Amino acid sequence: MRAEGLTKYYGRRRGLEDLTLDIRPGEIFGYLGPNGAGKTTTIRLLLDVIRPTRGHVRVLGADSREAAVRRRIGYLPGDLALEEREPGRAYLQFLGKVRGGVPAARIDALAERLDADLSVPMRKLSKGNRQKIGLIQAFMHEPEFLILDEPTGGLDPLVQQEFLAMVREVRTSGRTVLMSSHVLAEVEHVSDRVGIVRAGRLVAVENVAALREKAVRRVEFHFDAPVPREAFEHLPGVRDLRVAGASVRCTIDGRPDPLIKAAARFTVVHMVSAEPDLEEIFLTYYSGEDHDHDRQVSA
Numbered sequence: 001m002r003a004e005g006l007t008k009y010y011g012r013r014r015g016l017e018d019l020t021l022d023i024r025p026g027e028i029f030g031y032l033g034p035n036g037a038g039k040t041t042t043i044r045l046l047l048d049v050i051r052p053t054r055g056h057v058r059v060l061g062a063d064s065r066e067a068a069v070r071r072r073i074g075y076l077p078g079d080l081a082l083e084e085r086e087p088g089r090a091y092l093q094f095l096g097k098v099r100g101g102v103p104a105a106r107i108d109a110l111a112e113r114l115d116a117d118l119s120v121p122m123r124k125l126s127k128g129n130r131q132k133i134g135l136i137q138a139f140m141h142e143p144e145f146l147i148l149d150e151p152t153g154g155l156d157p158l159v160q161q162e163f164l165a166m167v168r169e170v171r172t173s174g175r176t177v178l179m180s181s182h183v184l185a186e187v188e189h190v191s192d193r194v195g196i197v198r199a200g201r202l203v204a205v206e207n208v209a210a211l212r213e214k215a216v217r218r219v220e221f222h223f224d225a226p227v228p229r230e231a232f233e234h235l236p237g238v239r240d241l242r243v244a245g246a247s248v249r250c251t252i253d254g255r256p257d258p259l260i261k262a263a264a265r266f267t268v269v270h271m272v273s274a275e276p277d278l279e280e281i282f283l284t285y286y287s288g289e290d291h292d293h294d295r296q297v298s299a
């Protein structure tokens with residue numbers, strides 16, 4: 001996928017501004033941003049559901065307006081309705097035929113992995129169970145490019161793990177995934193790279209490993225007895241240090257190793273390390289200087 005100067009205004013309202021991005025074949029790309037940042041707008045532009053105000057996008061080497069490209073894509077919309085009386089199996093079989101034939105056994109195997117009930121009218125299913133049917137239809141024709149808009153909403157943790165395993169298998173077979181989320185934790189364990197979008201602009205594209213090393217993290221230690229402040233002062237990367245009796249709170253920027261070693265000199269009874277939230281990462285990346293501009297073959 002290659003977007004160049006991709007811009008969408010809804011009247012005077014900005015949806016997306018000047019997006020230039022390559023997603024490489026065989027990578028899992030996490031597309032992160034808060035509500036209203038422009039993720040769904042980007043995805044709809046890729047799928048030619050809406051047309052850009054400026055710029056253009058190529059998907060799987062073709063113009064996204066070409067109908068043949070759509071069949072090579074699997075898409076999970078963020079606002080999946082599935083209010084029909086029809087049970088999931090009939091719906092999926094129908095879609096399978098439209099897409100040129102999907103073996104029933106493949107649908108059943110995916111349903112089993114996700115623990116989806118295909119016999120109940122879809123409108124009677126809970127949000128999470130409908131989401132499973134949405135995932136099955138996105139994966140079942142083994143598309144070359146999977147575009148998943150907020151895929152994990154409503155899934156319980158075990159199903160989420162299975163879903164992430166399915167995403168990794170897509171990568172193993174050389175296919176490509178774009179998944180959006182407003183929570184870093186949902187995408188960081190599978191993504192090779194993440195892009196952060198904020199108020200319609202892509203503010204950073206980073207390798208996940210690099211992002212994790214750079215991100216600010218909140219850490220708390222609780223000890224079995226009061227600890228001296230000096231033991232935690234001047235440690236590399238430690239900021240906003242607060243020592244109160246037997247507890248220590250701070251943020252760390254970069255590797256936690258020096259802090260862990262300082263804490264290990266006392267008896268730790270409890271420890272909390274909060275995932276960095278998007279706002280914190282935005283602060284790290286606000287300047288947008290870390291854009292990844294390499295130009296490679298696009299998925």
Ligand SMILES: Nc1ncnc2c1ncn2[C@@H]1O[C@H](COP(=O)(O)OP(=O)(O)OP(=O)(O)O)[C@@H](O)[C@H]1O
Pocket residue numbers: 010013014015016033034035036037038039040041042078182
């Ligand atoms: N059809 C539309 N008409 C007018 N404005 C729109 C329309 N769709 C999106 N927008 C606006 O464009 C901006 C980007 O919205 P978009 O839905 O792409 O964000 P998002 O990152 O997908 O957020 P969410 O996670 O809430 O779906 C928002 O300000 C939104 O209000």
